Amino acid sequence: MIGRLRIPELLRETAFRRYWTGQTVSSLGDQVTLLVIPLIAVSALHADAAQMGYLAAAGYLPYLLLSLHAGSWADRSRQRRRVMIVTDLGRAAALLTVPIAWAAGLLTLFQLYAVVLAVGSLSVFFNVCNAPLFVALVPAEQYLSGNALINGSRAASYVVGPGLGGLLVQLLSAPLALVADALSFVASALFLRRISPEEPPPAEAGRGSTxxxxxxxxxxxxxxxxxxxxxxxxxxxxxxxxxxxxxxxxxxxxxxxxxxxxxxxxxxxxxxxxxxxxxxxxxxxxxxxxxxxxxxxxxxxxxxxxxxxxxxxxxxxxxxxxxxxxxxxxxxxxxxxxxxxxxxxxxxxxxxxxxxxxxxxxxxxxxxxxxxxxxxxxxxxxxxxxxxxxxxxxxxxxxxxxxxxxxxxxxxxxxxxxxxxxxxxxxxxxxx
Structure with a gap:
């Protein structure tokens, strides 16, 4: 009973616990990728400083180009959770193309740019859909607790992720280590599929201005x-x-x-x-x-x-x-x-x-x-x-x-x- 009392109240709710678990696994995979993608560019593709700059820019470009439009579209959507599932699976598929191309001897920097751009674009849609899902799962009086749990697991991923990424690179090679992040997105999609909160209604017609x-x-x-x-x-x-x-x-x-x-x-x-x-x-x-x-x-x-x-x-x-x-x-x-x-x-x-x-x-x-x-x-x-x-x-x-x-x-x-x-x-x- 004492151990149970130490569990945050929100984590006793099945829907939030599944949502939080998916977010936690995905955050850990993200930290692996933040280390592994640059390592692939440097070690496998011999990228120079300018090319590394282009790779970093490709990760931010979707947020500049798509965020306003994605938010407008998401507010009018009736299926935000399903969109998040699709984007999770899409990000997994994009990442898996890297080890496949590497194994076939076909991996290029242009493919790496495209993968980073695709993952970033799908992340934009995931993020704008995530905000309404959070408030659908968490009572208003527990917003602070919910945000603390989500960000706490994100903080833990900062501690564990780089070391895990380094270990995976040592054991598997950098391209194959990306499989770990791909699997984390699949896990996130599976957890999201197992919840069905009542999402906020879509915006009225004519009020979706970008x-x-x-x-x-x-x-x-x-x-x-x-x-x-x-x-x-x-x-x-x-x-x-x-x-x-x-x-x-x-x-x-x-x-x-x-x-x-x-x-x-x-x-x-x-x-x-x-x-x-x-x-x-x-x-x-x-x-x-x-x-x-x-x-x-x-x-x-x-x-x-x-x-x-x-x-x-x-x-x-x-x-x-x-x-x-x-x-x-x-x-x-x-x-x-x-x-x-x-x-x-x-x-x-x-x-x-x-x-x-x-x-x-x-x-x-x-x-x-x-x-x-x-x-x-x-x-x-x-x-x-x-x-x-x-x-x-x-x-x-x-x-x-x-x-x-x-x-x-x-x-x-x-x-x-x-x-x-x-x-x-x-x-x-x-x-x-």
Missing amino acids: GEGLRWIRRSPVMRAALLGTATVNLFTFVLSALFVLYATRELGFSAGLLGAVLGAAAVGTLLGAALTGRVAARIGIGPAFLFGLVAFAAPMLLIPLAGGSRVTAAALLFAAEFLSGIGMMILDISAGTIFAACIPDALRSRVSGAYQAVNYGVRPLGSLLGGLLGSTLGLHPALWIAAIGAIASGLWVVFSPIPRLRELPGRDGAVDPEDPADQEERLEHST
């Missing part, structure tokens, strides 16, 4: 501030990420093993952050938790340009930066998902999700390009300082918004009228 999600975000004081804050921190985080490996290896003299250990600290931090978010939100409120997560994600980046002195001191500073940022990132992600689940109306949920990810993912390659430009013109240290300060400044978008006053979530019936987002600020005032 830009409606962006317009609603612009009119909503909460969502507008959240998007500006997270997009800004993502932009400057990718400025820093573009320079981090070069800085650690060339300026600080880190070996590959030491660099890997430092980067692994972020994964451990996300795991701890997922465990802490519920307590943080209960203590200070869900809106302040969002702001705290945003600042806690960005502020440790100041330690990166400060790293210097002995190898031990530099490693300790970078380890602390990655670990603390990981904690903040997970608090930010869980609190954001919880607020969005409560505040976005069902009729616009997929369109808002699509618009949000189009901007949030769209700034990432821009940040990488900006990082390269700043690093080459100003030098590594000035560019890293700009990235850290810019990331911290993202909190200014949120400080002067209604988010810090949001102590508790409104019920689903208190979600904002899509025709009157200003109503959101009034409801948030009442929740303080």
Whole structure:
């Protein structure tokens, strides 16, 4: 009985448990692929730096091109769960073409670009359909718990996934290791097939405008501030990420093993952050938790340009930066998902999700390009300082918004009228 009481209440619900299990397995497979795809490009296809850049860009391009249209389509769909199943199976099929072509001696970089593009495109449709499915499975009063469970398993995949991917590459070779991720998508599809929640009804005819999600975000004081804050921190985080490996290896003299250990600290931090978010939100409120997560994600980046002195001191500073940022990132992600689940109306949920990810993912390659430009013109240290300060400044978008006053979530019936987002600020005032 004691052991049973330790199981989160949501995991005792069969439908959510199956949904969560599928998401967990798929997240683990994704982490394997994030390691294995670049390894295939380098080791099997001898890709150069420019070709690796094209490969990375191919993963983000679908979010820029398809998110708005996918969200508009998904809001009018009556079968979002089935769409998610089809996209899972489609991603599995796309990944399986890589080991098949490799075994036949036919694998090329162009095929790898096409596979990454296809997987990214299908992921866009999966994500915009996932938002309505989540609220169909989770009661409003358990949005925080549900987001914590989903993001907690994602954080665990950050810890386990790279090591598992490396082991699979050692045992099977890089192309065959992709079979693991393909199987994870199949598992996700099977778990989704075994649930049948009552999905939110499709949007009314004539209300599927592609830009409606962006317009609603612009009119909503909460969502507008959240998007500006997270997009800004993502932009400057990718400025820093573009320079981090070069800085650690060339300026600080880190070996590959030491660099890997430092980067692994972020994964451990996300795991701890997922465990802490519920307590943080209960203590200070869900809106302040969002702001705290945003600042806690960005502020440790100041330690990166400060790293210097002995190898031990530099490693300790970078380890602390990655670990603390990981904690903040997970608090930010869980609190954001919880607020969005409560505040976005069902009729616009997929369109808002699509618009949000189009901007949030769209700034990432821009940040990488900006990082390269700043690093080459100003030098590594000035560019890293700009990235850290810019990331911290993202909190200014949120400080002067209604988010810090949001102590508790409104019920689903208190979600904002899509025709009157200003109503959101009034409801948030009442929740303080």
